Amino acid sequence: MLSEDMRSEKINFTCEPEDKEYLRIWAAKEGRTLSNLVERIVKDAVTKHQEENQSKTKNKETT
Numbered sequence: 643m644l645s646e647d648m649r650s651e652k653i654n655f656t657c658e659p660e661d662k663e664y665l666r667i668w669a670a671k672e673g674r675t676l677s678n679l680v681e682r683i684v685k686d687a688v689t690k691h692q693e694e695n696q697s698k699t700k701n702k703e704t705t
Contacts (some may be wrong), residue, residue: 657665662676669679 665679666676669676672679674682
């Protein structure tokens with residue numbers, strides 16, 4: 643059982659029906675739920691953004 647601080651947060655968003663269908667098919671091809679696929683996409687985007695910001699910060703520090 644997860645402790646209170648380990649629970650995932652829920653988020654809702656609106657998208658075009660065509661995008662949802664594309665994501666649903668993508669998830670099915672990977673054997674994932676739609677929710678799990680979207681979580682993976684968001685995690686990848688967050689990681690990329692964090693890495694880009696760290697790189698920018700390091701460049702400013704060396705200038």
